[in-house]
Amino acid sequence: MRQRDTVRLVYAGPLEKGPSSTVLGAYAEVARRFPEVSLVILAEGHAAVPAGASALPRVTVFAPTPAEDLAAVLGRCDVLLLPAGSDADDGVVRQACAFGLPALVTGEVGARRLVADGKTGFAVRRADREGWLRAIVRCLALIEYAPSAWQRMRALCRHAA
Numbered sequence: 001m002r003q004r005d006t007v008r009l010v011y012a013g014p015l016e017k018g019p020s021s022t023v024l025g026a027y028a029e030v031a032r033r034f035p036e037v038s039l040v041i042l043a044e045g046h047a048a049v050p051a052g053a054s055a056l057p058r059v060t061v062f063a064p065t066p067a068e069d070l071a072a073v074l075g076r077c078d079v080l081l082l083p084a085g086s087d088a089d090d091g092v093v094r095q096a097c098a099f100g101l102p103a104l105v106t107g108e109v110g111a112r113r114l115v116a117d118g119k120t121g122f123a124v125r126r127a128d129r130e131g132w133l134r135a136i137v138r139c140l141a142l143i144e145y146a147p148s149a150w151q152r153m154r155a156l157c158r159h160a161a
Helices: 018-033 065-075 087-098 112-116 130-144 145-160
Strands: 007-011 037-042 061-062 080-081 105-106 121-124
Touching: 007 018, 007 112, 007 130, 018 037, 018 130, 037 105, 065 087, 080 087, 087 105, 087 112, 087 121, 087 145, 105 130, 121 130
Parallel strands: 007 037, 007 080, 037 061, 080 105, 105 121
Antiparallel strands: none
């Protein structure tokens, strides 16, 4: 990528097998194609890190995540990945927006109502690995080829917070 050296994705979803394996599967393909992309996994408390995450390149696990530490992590990242969908996730999306992080969220419930699809992030179906891959690549393409559009998206996120 010409615009910057690294792009940091941050995963803040549930760590159980379904959602995490879908998003981590998409990240595995992204990591293979884009060596400048890394992933931070937020593991609250003593949650087990998903199987296979340690085998992926450029993955950092951050735990626990008190509010002040979450803000520090979000401030160093570029895109929030949130495949959950409960109302409890609203706080994470709001914090990410405050830092200008577009969010990729599931389109069913919860945090989805805080993300304007295509303006402050993208809605993705929860179990759609290819959809997560396309949404991540779309963000990378904006960063690389349309930096003014990317900055506009980040500004809209900050305004939405």
